[in-house]
Amino acid sequence: MNPYFKRSRIPSVIPTASMADIAFMLIIFFMLTTVFTATRGIEYGLPKNEPITDIQPRESIYIYIRSGGGLTIDGAPVRSLEELAGYIQGKMEETAGKKPVIIRTDPSAPYGRTVEILDLLKLLKVKNISIPTQTDLELWKDYFGE
């Protein structure tokens, strides 16, 4: 055996110097792809696909959201949500919470306004909330007007 070839003593180690780099690359990937999604909302049971014939608007509370977001309740203008809440609470107490509330929204009004009213009604624990479609409203013109 050649005496010049001596087995070198290299200690066996796992190289971990780049571990942090790899980990930080993974962090960057997850940070970029993570989307903290909104997973909560207001639940609303849809009506059945049947023509509604037994509509009794005089027995209901009728909220109309105008194109600019202004409100009327049973035909009278309302200035604030507090006023609207007060009116609805009064009517609910009179009828033990049985009175249905109809929300009609002008087609050009912002959607967010309807959600705001729906939220208020749910907060006031109104059980019977109806959001008629524009097609339904066409059929109910005689009751609600244009």
Next chain:
Amino acid sequence: MRYRAQRLSPVIPTASMADIAFLLIIFFMYATTFSLDGTTVDLPESLIQQDVQKDAAIVAITAENEIWVSDGVEKSVRMTSEQELRDSIADIVTRFPGRQFIIKCDTQTPYENFNRIYEILIENNATNVSLLTEQKYQEAPR
């Protein structure tokens, strides 16, 4: 007796760097949900909030009136026509009866855009929707 100052080379300890990094990775892996719908909308705010059902179908309406639909399994697809929208919703209701629909609609969207989806859902006998909102923190009128 003479004391000689020990010559220690200045180093930043990096031994625990990988541990910290991996802890952060675990956090992001846990927090990441690969969202089926990637649309960006400005959601309305509400005080009342309920959790949406797991695997619910999603209908997203953006401020530009783009409509994206996901069945809750596949990633959302942009609808290019009224017929495509109707067919997609009808298909979801047929394949997954009773599945909740999440409506993810921009707060400034004109109501008629929402109404369009609302009517199609009723026509197809969808039973339940969740109007996606962000938590509102201001005090409600009592």
